[in-house]
Amino acid sequence: MIPIHLKDGVRLRGMTPQALLVVTIAAPIWEEYGVETLVITSGTDGKHSTGSYHHTGDGIDLRSRDIDDLVLPEIVQALQKALGTSYDVIQETTHIHVEYEG
Ligand SMILES: [Zn+2]
Secondary structure, eight states: OOOEEEOTTOOOTTOOHHHHHHHHHHHHHHHHTTOOOEEEEESSOSOOOTTOTTTTTOEEEEEOTTSOTTTHHHHHHHHHHHHOTTEEEEEOSSEEEEEEOO
16 A cells, blocks of 8 residues: 555545545556555635635545656556546646545
């Protein structure tokens, strides 16, 4: 099991179990692709657009800068497949955004 870290200032209060489950499902995928650490970079904290799933606790951001550019799309795809159609996994410029849509 790879280490799971929280970026300083990440707020988890109000996160749904569905959003937190993303971490459990993502960790072995990160490990499979040789990423050494899984870092949560945002939960219910921070500035997100109106209507963002972060406001309802259904959104979570994962660090992507430690992931090789060539591997990143594969990881995004693998995570989407593992989470299924209730979730949306989006590769943003600075992170991977995941939201639970129910
Ligand atoms: Zn996000």
